[in-house]
Amino acid sequence: MEVSNGLHAMTAEELARFVLDQQELFILDVRNEEDYRNWRIEGERIKSINLPYFTLLEGVEPALARIPADRPVLVVCAKEGSSKFVAERLVEAGRSPVYYLEGGMKSWSEHLAPVKIGELADGGALYQFVRLGKGCLSYMIVSGEEAAIVDTARMTDVYERFAAELGVKIKHTIDTHLHADHLSGGRKLADRSGAAYWLPLKDATEVIFHYDSLEEGREIVVGDTAIRIHPIHSPGHTIGSTSLLVDERYLLSGDILFVESIGRPDLAGLAEDWVGDLRETLYERYRGLPQDLIVLPAHFGQVSELGEGGKVMARLSDLYRSNPGLNIADEEAFRREVTENLPPQPNAYQAIRQANMGKQTPDEDEQREMEIGPNRCAVHDQ
Known part of the structure; x- marks a missing residue:
């Protein structure tokens, strides 16, 4: 995993290991509500919430209030850009480490x-x-x-x-x-x-x-x-x-x-x-x-x-x-x-x-x- 000042890039292959090995992971999915309801990352020990990207543009406090402190956090979007932006803001706000999904849900779909x-x-x-x-x-x-x-x-x-x-x-x-x-x-x-x-x-x-x-x-x-x-x-x-x-x-x-x-x-x-x-x-x-x-x-x-x-x-x-x-x-x-x-x-x-x-x-x-x-x-x- 690439690491930079508390910000990590997680690949689809690395995410797959969390699912297959039943490891704990918390996912913040910043896609729109309809896309999240239709299709999201699931696993026996994976928890996720949906806060659309546009609701976090003025600050990530709504996300910080709902992110647990006792498990890794992965931010997910469709292609990567929005999740990386939100992950960076979370790190700046003091939450570390934080991961974003490299290639977004498109890469997850293809792994x-x-x-x-x-x-x-x-x-x-x-x-x-x-x-x-x-x-x-x-x-x-x-x-x-x-x-x-x-x-x-x-x-x-x-x-x-x-x-x-x-x-x-x-x-x-x-x-x-x-x-x-x-x-x-x-x-x-x-x-x-x-x-x-x-x-x-x-x-x-x-x-x-x-x-x-x-x-x-x-x-x-x-x-x-x-x-x-x-x-x-x-x-x-x-x-x-x-x-x-x-x-x-x-x-x-x-x-x-x-x-x-x-x-x-x-x-x-x-x-x-x-x-x-x-x-x-x-x-x-x-x-x-x-x-x-x-x-x-x-x-x-x-x-x-x-x-x-x-x-x-x-x-x-x-x-x-x-x-x-x-x-x-x-x-x-x-x-x-x-x-x-x-x-x-x-x-x-x-x-x-x-x-x-x-x-x-x-x-x-x-x-x-x-x-x-x-x-x-x-x-x-x-």
Whole structure:
């Protein structure tokens, strides 16, 4: 952390450690009230308040009165400038040390924290990349000297660096469905690394670029130790949603099943058409799978879903006991639950879908703006 006269710059990576390690931190968020209500930094031992920047221009006394003396203080804004200004005023007023978030909420939205999930057969390994500021989860499946990336975020350099550190070559990138909450980096990473890019056929009817069809029965092999990825068609969130059975131990469920909720069927405007598929996938197809599988979703909605070290995972049998979306016996009640009173839809989700089809090519700044905010892919996310 950069230090200057009691003023510290905290990076998104350093902030991630506070969240993952469940360390105490107090956040003064100086964005406007609507942005704070919509999306903010959360953690088991993180407390935050919102005092908009304009209310502190004539003095930071309102903030000083509410900042505790017994824990670190981080000032947060959208891009960095306002938080640095307020942090400087707090230091001048005698509060020290004070941190500001380097790059603001934009940098927080883009940070990926790799977490090792477990070992695979013959020395392979499975890693989860936790995007804490967005609630997105992606995966690297490693076997021998090869790797496959699942549900790639647009920050592809993170996967490239991690693969280089492990000494493996990226051979496959896979999207479990056509995403509506974030821009996929799968095709970009495939182009950069010479990998095959896989996308479910039924989600690709409007896609305008080349892809390999992710279909049930088509096995994907990673490395000479032959870690096998078996696609399982599991529609409901999208018509082509496809789960991945990895090494007969892990179920990468995409946006169909989460730790505390289930996928919403409405982001393509076809909720009434897809709700039956969603119920069949969750209540019949998944019921027929081995119940000791470890479920690894593509998103999380609440910090309570973060387990030890930041891992987001659960045994399938446990989810059938505890997940509210898997315990709605009446079919009509289920239909109402997943089509009515849903959380707001993700920011710019229609434009994101168009970009993921190849029909729009937003520049870097536009991509950041499109992704700002939570993912909101689950029925019960608030």
